[in-house]
Amino acid sequence: MYRLYDFLASGNGYKCRLLLHHLDLPFERVEVDLLRGESRTEALGRLNPEQRIPVLELEDGTALPESNAILCFLAEGTPWWPAGRLARAQVLRWLFWEQYSHEPNVATVRHWVLHGSTDEERTRLLPRKREQGVRALTVMERHLAGRAWFVGEGPTVADLALYAYTHVAPEGAFDLGPFPAVRAWLARVAALPGHVTIDHAAGRA
Amino acid sequence: MYRLYDFLASGNGYKCRLLLHHLDLPFERVEVDLLRGESRTEALGRLNPEQRIPVLELEDGTALPESNAILCFLAEGTPWWPAGRLARAQVLRWLFWEQYSHEPNVATVRHWVLHGSTDEERTRLLPRKREQGVRALTVMERHLAGRAWFVGEGPTVADLALYAYTHVAPEGAFDLGPFPAVRAWLARVAALPGHVTIDHAAGRA
Numbered sequence: 001m002y003r004l005y006d007f008l009a010s011g012n013g014y015k016c017r018l019l020l021h022h023l024d025l026p027f028e029r030v031e032v033d034l035l036r037g038e039s040r041t042e043a044l045g046r047l048n049p050e051q052r053i054p055v056l057e058l059e060d061g062t063a064l065p066e067s068n069a070i071l072c073f074l075a076e077g078t079p080w081w082p083a084g085r086l087a088r089a090q091v092l093r094w095l096f097w098e099q100y101s102h103e104p105n106v107a108t109v110r111h112w113v114l115h116g117s118t119d120e121e122r123t124r125l126l127p128r129k130r131e132q133g134v135r136a137l138t139v140m141e142r143h144l145a146g147r148a149w150f151v152g153e154g155p156t157v158a159d160l161a162l163y164a165y166t167h168v169a170p171e172g173a174f175d176l177g178p179f180p181a182v183r184a185w186l187a188r189v190a191a192l193p194g195h196v197t198i199d200h201a202a203g204r205a
Numbered sequence: 206m207y208r209l210y211d212f213l214a215s216g217n218g219y220k221c222r223l224l225l226h227h228l229d230l231p232f233e234r235v236e237v238d239l240l241r242g243e244s245r246t247e248a249l250g251r252l253n254p255e256q257r258i259p260v261l262e263l264e265d266g267t268a269l270p271e272s273n274a275i276l277c278f279l280a281e282g283t284p285w286w287p288a289g290r291l292a293r294a295q296v297l298r299w300l301f302w303e304q305y306s307h308e309p310n311v312a313t314v315r316h317w318v319l320h321g322s323t324d325e326e327r328t329r330l331l332p333r334k335r336e337q338g339v340r341a342l343t344v345m346e347r348h349l350a351g352r353a354w355f356v357g358e359g360p361t362v363a364d365l366a367l368y369a370y371t372h373v374a375p376e377g378a379f380d381l382g383p384f385p386a387v388r389a390w391l392a393r394v395a396a397l398p399g400h401v402t403i404d405h406a407a408g409r410a
Contacts, residue, residue, distance in 0.1 A: 049344045049347060049348065050302070050306065050344065058291075062291065064291075064294055064295070064298060065298055065302075066297070066298040066301040066302055066305075067301075068297070068301050069294050069295075069297040069298035069300075069301050070294075072293075072294060072297050073290065073291070073293075073294035073297075076290055076293075085278065085281055086263075086267065086269075086278070088277075088278075088281075089269055089274050089275075089277060089278035090269065090274075092271070092273070092274040092277050092278075092297075093269060093270055093271040093274035095274075095301070096271040096272075096273050096274050096300070096301070096304055097255070097270075097271055099301055099304050099305045100271075100304045100305070100308075100309075101255065103305075104305075104309070121329075121333075124326075124329075128326075139254045139255065142254060143254065
């Protein structure tokens with residue numbers, strides 16, 4: 001059985017949970033409370049030199065860090081990973097874009113807003129991060145205009161990866177009002193059979 | 206024939222050039238001078254909403270942005286992309302790590318040092334970025350201790366992606382002295398048949 005080192009509030013963890021539920025794969029969740037500094041443990045360090053969740057541990061003890069690599073691994077051979085080479089490349093394009101242009105802005109702003117900080121550096125960086133987050137949402141809005149899913153005619157791991165932090169962007173005081181195509185797409189992802197919410201804490205037996 | 210929208214000084218562009226040469230694939234380079242603001246053109250905007258290079262344009266006009274997605278696309282079916290599902294996931298793990306934890310620090314510091322700026326925000330951010338860059342090099346050093354390549358027994362696109370900005374880290378005043386395993390690995394990558402340097406401007410006919 002898979003073991004997922006996870007933190008319930010983490011969108012990166014949620015991506016993996018969500019796909020595991022969609023695929024109906026049994027897994028055990030190990031909660032690592034990042035806010036209490038629990039990720040900096042020796043055990044997690046052995047699994048991931050970055051000491052970050054999520055990490056997927058396989059039956060044989062192999063550790064796979066990086067949320068989007070976990071998604072690709074689990075999705076192979078399922079409809080969440082397209083059959084065509086170019087479609088797979090476009091899924092990867094959105095996964096890399098999510099980690100480089102979306103997560104460091106949309107997720108980071110949410111984290112700072114939720115777990116507020118009087119940290120001077122964060123206060124200085126926040127407006128720029130927020131501007132970049134709005135820019136990322138704008139890129140999504142333009143791409144989704146006239147499209148139901150990020151790549152091809154059905155949902156892929158690109159949609160799950162981008163759903164994770166986009167649907168909680170309002171917790172970071174991002175206004176999704178100006179992004180109707182993004183809001184319609186969020187509703188489509190949430191309506192998929194097998195969907196679970198970010199606070200769904202149970203693994204699958 | 207492939208067309209690569211590229212910028213010679215860019216490590217992200219170099220990754221793609223390097224693999225195209227290794228695979229002996231003909232391609233045309235279109236130089237976009239980022240430093241002169243040329244990336245903000247309407248033409249590039251049509252290919253990539255981020256208006257960033259590299260973008261790979263296929264014969265039929267399809268545009269594929271994101272350097273690491275381009276690597277995966279080109280590498281499929283070649284020895285640069287492992288045959289095993291878990292090995293592929295580990296390659297992806299390093300590719301995502303490169304974009305999230307390495308490039309924003311090692312590459313950004315190099316860019317700021319090379320094209321110096323009196324920009325106040327950059328001056329403030331530089332020490333933290335440099336610290337994170339050294340942290341990334343440390344993760345690589347530990348992983349490469351006792352290993353020749355990042356994943357498995359031979360070179361993969363994970364090695365090319367990480368080579369691109371690591372080998373020019375000294376241009377960002379990073380000292381590779383304390384990282385002997387990284388230096389030995391850089392020499393191994395540079396010694397591969399088909400290798401070209403970052404300033405190798407020619408496409409392949």
